Amino acid sequence: MSSSEDVRSCYTRRGFVGTTLGVAAAGAASLLLSDEAAADSKPQTERRTYNGSTDPYPLPWLDKFGDHHQPAGANLDPSDIFHFKGRIVRCANFAGMGTDNKGNRIAFGAPSTDYGIMQGEYFAARAPQTGAFVHI
Amino acid sequence: MVPIPERALVFSPDGRTATLEMKDIAVVDEPKFPALDCESTPATLSFKMVCTATNEKVLYDDPQKQFRVEGYHATAQMEAQVNVPSIGFSWKSDPLSTSKANFAIIGDEVNGRYYNPMK
Numbered sequence: 518m519s520s521s522e523d524v525r526s527c528y529t530r531r532g533f534v535g536t537t538l539g540v541a542a543a544g545a546a547s548l549l550l551s552d553e554a555a556a557d558s559k560p561q562t563e564r565r566t567y568n569g570s571t572d573p574y575p576l577p578w579l580d581k582f583g584d585h586h587q588p589a590g591a592n593l594d595p596s597d598i599f600h601f602k603g604r605i606v607r608c609a610n611f612a613g614m615g616t617d618n619k620g621n622r623i624a625f626g627a628p629s630t631d632y633g634i635m636q637g638e639y640f641a642a643r644a645p646q647t648g649a650f651v652h653i
Numbered sequence: 654m655v656p657i658p659e660r661a662l663v664f665s666p667d668g669r670t671a672t673l674e675m676k677d678i679a680v681v682d683e684p685k686f687p688a689l690d691c692e693s694t695p696a697t698l699s700f701k702m703v704c705t706a707t708n709e710k711v712l713y714d715d716p717q718k719q720f721r722v723e724g725y726h727a728t729a730q731m732e733a734q735v736n737v738p739s740i741g742f743s744w745k746s747d748p749l750s751t752s753k754a755n756f757a758i759i760g761d762e763v764n765g766r767y768y769n770p771m772k
Contacts, residue, residue: 611731
């Protein structure tokens with residue numbers, strides 16, 4: 518997964534103008550050079566697609582804070598990824614104890630101490646992707 | 654949500670136990686969460702979580718929200734360590750075996766375009 522693969526973000530007005538000028542310049546050069554010379558000077562442009570990001574698609578449903586997420590609980594979607602199939606683990610409402618760097622005993626855990634693991638296939642950028650993610 | 658590094662997540666061969674161990678994840682410490690405009694401080698979190706299926710089955714199926722989960726209720730335990738350098742605070746939990754989670758499930762899910770209503 519890499520947001521750098523999201524080529525839509527490259528599609529700025531400046532990027533469009535640059536691409537257009539590049540294509541126009543290559544066209545003009547091919548008129549001036551022989552076929553052989555033109556073949557040697559093919560523009561080394563990066564192949565671009567417009568398929569969208571390969572990042573996972575979020576759940577459409579919002580929680581009470583407006584996040585694309587459902588609380589842990591019975592009959593609620595445990596995944597944070599939509600268009601997903603695979604293994605899930607969801608654990609919440611932990612209870613335990615710990616000690617801080619001053620020796621104070623401090624409990625941890627609340628309903629919001631919520632961990633969700635998703636491992637498998639998800640659909641993004643118009644193609645199946647695979648990955649493993651954790652909601653912390 | 655963050656990507657899990659290779660080898661950090663291990664499922665037992667029978668798929669009934671998941672162990673996730675991650676170190677020094679950059680997080681935001683928000684002691685007053687979910688209060689609006691609560692103070693947040695950069696922190697790091699390391700943790701190990703172990704989740705094991707019980708024999709109690711789980712089936713969630715919601716055609717409206719297009720998801721189905723088939724799996725098991727589970728037990729879960731965690732140990733963790735937090736560092737908040739800017740305020741000189743650190744905290745370490747007691748060993749994993751002393752903790753518990755009041756909600757845990759483990760299983761398989763399909764949702765969205767992978768979802769088909771049960772017949």
